[in-house]
Amino acid sequence: MSDQTVAGEPNAPIRVLLVDDHAVVRRGVRAYLDGYADIEVAAEASSGGEALDGLAAMAAHGELPDVVLIDLLMRGLDGVAATARIVRRHPTVRVVVLTSFGERERVHAALAGGATGFLLKDAKPTEIVAAIRAAARGGVFLDPAVARRLTQEIVAPATGLASLTERERAALVLVAKGRSNQEIADELLISERTVRTHVSGVLRKLGLSSRTQAAVVAVREGMLPADP
Incomplete structure (x- = not known):
């Protein structure tokens, strides 16, 4: 895997905290993330509790990571509880979770807890990188298989889409495609502040309660294909 950078991104790499209770998994993820110049593995943790302690220490030194990549199923404090606490204590940190088909309830709980990305545990390296980059930009990344599962079960008023303005619908589609507010603003030729207003209107x-939930609804309602 060759070094790659994201056009237009700041020179500083995206700092990532890896959280998984299997050392071999952490080593594997670190190995292929190290091949990208715009991503830096800042630290590792073997449990949710260790991740929270590490984040507290990093925050004290002004060195919080941009993204936490966390397994949902771990011994002790699992990824679901850790995700909610991370988002609550460190709102600037984005959380991408690793899941499997057998963790349906945990996926919903992580979604409610504020996770902004969902990957299957057998995700390709390029998908993990895409999810980290999207999260760092403030966007959403949904593994197509996870998205299909969520679209079958998430609760949202089916008639609510009719109340959206044309601009709100356009913003919703772009949110579901993983675009950040700035990228949506550039594409729609409006200000980032106006984008925030549109996204807030969609959620209301x-x-x-989150952009991730909005993305799931957009997929469910056929506003864009579930597969990329």
């Missing part, structure tokens, strides 16, 4: 009208 659909009775949702």
